[in-house]
Amino acid sequence: MVLLVQKFDKFYSKLENFHHHKHNHQSQALTASLEAFKSHVSNCLSKLSLSSKTGLEVPSFLWIQQCFELLPIINHAFAKLVVAIDYPVGKWEAASVDEYLKYSLNLLELCNSISSSLSHLGKARLSLAHALTLAENSSPSLALKHLKPIQPKGLNKELRFQGNEEIGKPRCPNISKQAVIDQAMVVMQGMVFWVCGILMSGLVGEAKPYLEMRSSGGRFVDSWLPGLDLRASEVIVERNGLLKEVKELDDAVAGLAAVIGTGKSSDEAAEELKRRLEVVEKLVEGFGKEVDCLFNKVLAGRNQLLNGLGQQK
Numbered sequence: 001m002v003l004l005v006q007k008f009d010k011f012y013s014k015l016e017n018f019h020h021h022k023h024n025h026q027s028q029a030l031t032a033s034l035e036a037f038k039s040h041v042s043n044c045l046s047k048l049s050l051s052s053k054t055g056l057e058v059p060s061f062l063w064i065q066q067c068f069e070l071l072p073i074i075n076h077a078f079a080k081l082v083v084a085i086d087y088p089v090g091k092w093e094a095a096s097v098d099e100y101l102k103y104s105l106n107l108l109e110l111c112n113s114i115s116s117s118l119s120h121l122g123k124a125r126l127s128l129a130h131a132l133t134l135a136e137n138s139s140p141s142l143a144l145k146h147l148k149p150i151q152p153k154g155l156n157k158e159l160r161f162q163g164n165e166e167i168g169k170p171r172c173p174n175i176s177k178q179a180v181i182d183q184a185m186v187v188m189q190g191m192v193f194w195v196c197g198i199l200m201s202g203l204v205g206e207a208k209p210y211l212e213m214r215s216s217g218g219r220f221v222d223s224w225l226p227g228l229d230l231r232a233s234e235v236i237v238e239r240n241g242l243l244k245e246v247k248e249l250d251d252a253v254a255g256l257a258a259v260i261g262t263g264k265s266s267d268e269a270a271e272e273l274k275r276r277l278e279v280v281e282k283l284v285e286g287f288g289k290e291v292d293c294l295f296n297k298v299l300a301g302r303n304q305l306l307n308g309l310g311q312q313k
Helices: 002-045 061-068 070-084 094-136 140-146 177-204 208-224 228-239 244-262 267-312
Strands: none
Touching: 002 070, 002 177, 061 070, 061 177, 061 267, 070 177, 070 267, 094 140, 094 177, 094 244, 094 267, 140 244, 177 208, 177 228, 208 228, 244 267
């Protein structure tokens, strides 16, 4: 009988050790997946160089487009994490599902704000193109009425999109799939809103959007890439968010207006304005397509999630 008890004790001890090692292995795998996600996001951010050595002026259309291209990459990285740890949305806690739905709605709103700002720039460009036509058709006095610098469109409301960081705080010492999702979601929201703050500051020509939204992700940026958030803030505040190409267009407008005012030949100034208008037209059109593409992807994913949740009920 004693021998039998000893055998059972030994068996259960081995079984307990097996479960312990299995649990440790799972915890290590989950931690590795989360760290891989964070590392990927950090590497993406490192491409946002603010150094003059890159030849990319900041802030400029090309730079904010580079920022925008990070958004689908970060979203895709989060989706890959969900698959990697085999924890689909249907298994998430209700609070996490609500947070993700709120995040996707905020991102759709931001896409609409970006599209609205691009539309405003497009209309301003058309007005200036009309002024240029008048100047070239010997109607300088009429042209002067339309040769005004672009007035960036201000925001209709404050941008204070910030994720619920409470869901990202570990509630137990052992990491779980739910904890990985929650922590990754906080990172994703923070980074996306930080980048969107940069985008909106450039498009509306003021630092306010960035300063409002940097609180969402600035601390992550600083922990991974020390100094990047501070440098971005300094550049945006110093230049008041005004995009390089918009400033160049405004300078060309002022140049043509000044020449017309003197009564001298305006051919050279008109040609410069035409060139600047063509640059802005291509940039606005190309950027607009990227924004529409992201909007459609986010909306489709959100609708798919809602439909899936509806079927579960």
